Amino acid sequence: MAKFKSLLGYAATAVVFTGAGMLLSETDAANTVNQAADSARKSVLTTVAEKAADGDVRTQLLIENPELIKRVMEGGGFGGSFSRNVAQHMFGEDFQPAIDDAIEMTTIEPVGDRAGGKMWLIRMPIVNAALFETDEGLVVVDTGMAPAGPAILKVIRSVSDKPIHTIILTHGHVDHAYGTRPLVEDSPNAQIIAQENIIPRFERYLKLPGSFSKYMSQPYDELPKKKEDIVWPTKTFRDRLEIEVGGEKFVLQHRKGETDDQLYVWVPGRKALASADYYQGFLPNVGNGKRAQRYVEEWAFAMREMADLNPEYLLPAHGAPIVNQAQIQENFTVLAEAFESITEQTLDGLNKGIRKDLIVDSIELPEGLSSHPTLAVKYVSPKDVSKMLLKQYTGWWDDVPSNWTPASLSSQSSEIANLAGGINALVDRGNTLIATDIILASHVADWAWMADPENPKVQKLVIDVYRERIKDPRSNTQEILAYLxxxxxxxxxxLQAVN
Known part of the structure; x- marks a missing residue:
C-alpha cells in the first residue's frame, strides 16, 4: 500500500504540472511549468523503473492506473472470485502466494442430496470443480489450476474422509486439469478419466511452452517441459463412456465445444449435470483470438443435448450452481439459439461472397436474445464468435488482395506516417482521436508504434490510447488483456530509456 500511495503521489504531481501548462498555453510561464511537468513525468518513470525490480512492468502499470484493475477483474473472475496470483501462475505448482490465495479463497457448497449420496460444488478462484460422494468413494470432476490442487484436497477432506475413487477431467485446459497431483498423492488408486484428445492437448503444452507463456500471460519457467510435469489420465475414451461407482451411473459424453476433448458428466440417478465449459453464465469463451479452434456448431448441439436431459441440478465449471430446472432449460436454449444464429449469419455471408470483415461487422443477435444475462459480453463478443467460425471454415487470407503477400507492417506504418506528414503528425492525430473515436485512435497508435517504437511520443501515445481503450465499456476481457x-x-x- 505504501508503494501504491508513493507512485500515485508522483503521478499526481506530474498531472498537476501538465494541467497547469495546458491552462497557461504558450506563455513564458507555460514554458516553465511544462519543463516542470517533463521533470515530474521523468521522476515518475524513474521511480517506476526503480520499483520494477520488485514486480513486473505490467503490475506497475496497474498500480499507476488503478481504474484499470476493475476493468480487468470484471471478466477475469469468470463468474467466481479472482486472485491475481492464481491467474498469473496457473501452472505454478510451487508458487506459494498462489497456493495461499487458493486455500484462502476456495469454498465448498452443498448442491443437493439425491440417491443417498451428497454432492458439492468446489468454488476456487476463477473455476469450479464438482464432487460426488458414493458408497464406494468420491468422484471429482475437474481439479482446477496447479496452485489450487492443495485447496481442493483441503475442502474435500473437510466434508468427507472417503478415498477418491475417480477423477474426471472435462478437458485439458490448465484451469480444469492441473490441480490433480495432490489428489492422486492422497488417493493413489484413483483412476483419472478423460476424452482421448486430451493426450495431444497435453503434448501441445510440452511442444509450445513459449507460445502458451505469451498468449496466456504465464511465466515461462512454470510451463510443463517434460511428461513428468503433467499428471496424465489413466483411462481415455472416444465418444461416450458410462461408469459405475458405488452403484451409481456416471455418463461421460464427449462433444466438441471450447476444446476438441471436452465432455460433460451426467449423473442420472441424481438428475445432476456437471457442464464443464459449455455453460459459463455469460457469453462463453468461444471467440477467443488467443486460443486454438473453438467449435461453435458442436457447442450449440451440446447445449440442446444437455437441455434434453432435463437436469435439476447444474454444477457449472464457472459461476454459481443452478437448482432451478426451468432456468437451466432457458439458459441452455438461449445459448444454443445465439450460437445457431451467429453460425447462420456467418455462413450466409460466406455463401454470398461477402468480405470477411464485413461479415463480422454485420453480426447481430436476434431481438430478445442480446439482453439475456446468459449472453452478457464479458470475455468475448458475438463478433468474436463469428471470427472463430471464419477461422474454422476458411483459410488465413482476409479477402484483402494486398494482404496475400503484404509489405511488412513496419513498412506499411512508415508509409502511413509519411502520408500523414511525419511521425509527429501521426501522434498528434492519434491524440486527437482519443476523445472522439478510440477504436480508430488504436489503429493510429499501432501504426505509430510499428513505424517508430523507440520514439518517446509514440510510446506515450500507445499508453494513453490503450488506457482509454481498456476503460471503454465496449471492451471485453480478452481484448483488455491484449491492450494491457x-x-x-x-x-x-x-523504462529502458530512463535506465
Missing part, C-alpha cells in the same frame, strides 16, 4: 500487453511493451521502452 501493448501498454506494457511501450512502458518497457520508456
Amino acid at each position: 500487453d501493448q501498454m506494457t511493451q511501450a512502458r518497457e521502452k520508456q
Whole structure:
C-alpha cells in the first residue's frame, strides 16, 4: 500500500504540472511549468523503473492506473472470485502466494442430496470443480489450476474422509486439469478419466511452452517441459463412456465445444449435470483470438443435448450452481439459439461472397436474445464468435488482395506516417482521436508504434490510447488483456530509456 500511495503521489504531481501548462498555453510561464511537468513525468518513470525490480512492468502499470484493475477483474473472475496470483501462475505448482490465495479463497457448497449420496460444488478462484460422494468413494470432476490442487484436497477432506475413487477431467485446459497431483498423492488408486484428445492437448503444452507463456500471460519457467510435469489420465475414451461407482451411473459424453476433448458428466440417478465449459453464465469463451479452434456448431448441439436431459441440478465449471430446472432449460436454449444464429449469419455471408470483415461487422443477435444475462459480453463478443467460425471454415487470407503477400507492417506504418506528414503528425492525430473515436485512435497508435517504437511520443501515445481503450465499456476481457500487453511493451521502452 505504501508503494501504491508513493507512485500515485508522483503521478499526481506530474498531472498537476501538465494541467497547469495546458491552462497557461504558450506563455513564458507555460514554458516553465511544462519543463516542470517533463521533470515530474521523468521522476515518475524513474521511480517506476526503480520499483520494477520488485514486480513486473505490467503490475506497475496497474498500480499507476488503478481504474484499470476493475476493468480487468470484471471478466477475469469468470463468474467466481479472482486472485491475481492464481491467474498469473496457473501452472505454478510451487508458487506459494498462489497456493495461499487458493486455500484462502476456495469454498465448498452443498448442491443437493439425491440417491443417498451428497454432492458439492468446489468454488476456487476463477473455476469450479464438482464432487460426488458414493458408497464406494468420491468422484471429482475437474481439479482446477496447479496452485489450487492443495485447496481442493483441503475442502474435500473437510466434508468427507472417503478415498477418491475417480477423477474426471472435462478437458485439458490448465484451469480444469492441473490441480490433480495432490489428489492422486492422497488417493493413489484413483483412476483419472478423460476424452482421448486430451493426450495431444497435453503434448501441445510440452511442444509450445513459449507460445502458451505469451498468449496466456504465464511465466515461462512454470510451463510443463517434460511428461513428468503433467499428471496424465489413466483411462481415455472416444465418444461416450458410462461408469459405475458405488452403484451409481456416471455418463461421460464427449462433444466438441471450447476444446476438441471436452465432455460433460451426467449423473442420472441424481438428475445432476456437471457442464464443464459449455455453460459459463455469460457469453462463453468461444471467440477467443488467443486460443486454438473453438467449435461453435458442436457447442450449440451440446447445449440442446444437455437441455434434453432435463437436469435439476447444474454444477457449472464457472459461476454459481443452478437448482432451478426451468432456468437451466432457458439458459441452455438461449445459448444454443445465439450460437445457431451467429453460425447462420456467418455462413450466409460466406455463401454470398461477402468480405470477411464485413461479415463480422454485420453480426447481430436476434431481438430478445442480446439482453439475456446468459449472453452478457464479458470475455468475448458475438463478433468474436463469428471470427472463430471464419477461422474454422476458411483459410488465413482476409479477402484483402494486398494482404496475400503484404509489405511488412513496419513498412506499411512508415508509409502511413509519411502520408500523414511525419511521425509527429501521426501522434498528434492519434491524440486527437482519443476523445472522439478510440477504436480508430488504436489503429493510429499501432501504426505509430510499428513505424517508430523507440520514439518517446509514440510510446506515450500507445499508453494513453490503450488506457482509454481498456476503460471503454465496449471492451471485453480478452481484448483488455491484449491492450494491457501493448501498454506494457511501450512502458518497457520508456523504462529502458530512463535506465
